[in-house]
Amino acid sequence: MLTADQIAHFQRDGFLVLDEVVPAAIRDAVEVEYAGLVYEMAARLGIDWRGGVLPTLRAVHDAGHDWFQPLDISLPGSRIVPDTPFHYGPAVHALLTCDAILDIAAGLLGPRITSTPIQHLRIKPPQRTVAADAPAHITRTMWHQDRAVAHPEADATDMVTVWVAMTDATEANGYLMVRPLAPGQPMLPHCPLEQTAIPDAHLDGDPVPLPVRAGGVVLLDPMIPHAARDNETEDCRWSFDLRYQRTGQPTGRAHFPDFAVRPGPPPDWRTVRDRWLDARARAAQAPHVPIHRWTSDSPHCA
Ligand SMILES: O=C(O)CCC(=O)C(=O)O
Ligand SMILES: [Fe+2]
Secondary structure (H helix, E strand, C coil), rough: CCCCHEEEEEEHEEEEEEEECCHHHHHHHHHHHHHHHHHHHHHHHHCCCCCCCCHHHHHHHCCCCHHHHHHHHCCCCCCCCCCCCCCCHHHHHHHHHHHHHHHHHHHHHHCEEEEECCCEEEEEECCHHHHCCCHHHHHHHEEEEEHHCCCHHHHCCCCEEEEEEEEEEEEECCCCCEECCCCCCCCCEEEECCCCCCHHHCCCCCCCCEEEEECCEECCCCCCCEEECCCCCCEEEEEEEEEECCCCCCCCCCCCCCCCECCCCCHHHHHHHHHHHHHHHHHHHHHCCCCCCCCCCCHHHH
């Protein structure tokens, strides 16, 4: 539950860092669920268990296996086919619907809250091991506003990003950074660069680093510019980014499923997983839906 001071801080600054939010039991269950997925990948490649989910994943990654999409908790923005992999399991669902997070979201959004489909796993291996064409979610993150990566129909949606640290986020492994939120912060131009990102000329103020310990969360206003540098360590940095919004407003990704989480009870995890499976089957039959509104012929992108 947020205090009145924390809510005021978030409303003024557009971010808030909170340590010790997600109970260890919920994080442990997520780790066990991911261990199952990663061991299966490793076994298929003839790689032994390396003493933990992240070291084993590291070996899978070093072997050149394409591991990100099968572990991500949503479908991709690229073309979806009938067997595009993704992961939605009971431990992930327990994380998305845990009271510790929903109480925080309720403090900012009120009592009727929906879990949006704009959510990702981010496991970032050491940058020196990441190929130039690797998916954006496993490498550094360029400056952007979250509002800008949803469709414009959601531009007035009351939404908060909840970034959950599964490992400590440090300077060395690429913690989140924000730029100060201007009063009435407008949407900044984004360009389809290496990632969809704000050109440097449109960024103001010094980056503010947001270190947080495993189990903590970073809350972000949809308009705050944020980024993360390379993971310069030899270990993986692990987080999830989740998003919640007022129920009834557009999510900005209508071709993916959302579900109400408050007032409870939320649907069972299998119901949510099945909605993702249905969305995948539909998307595979339909014309591709681009998730970005930005084109490179804008004058900002020259
Ligand atoms: O973890 C990262 O590198 C970026 C996360 C992010 O952009 C988000 O959660 O909205
Ligand atoms: Fe973001």
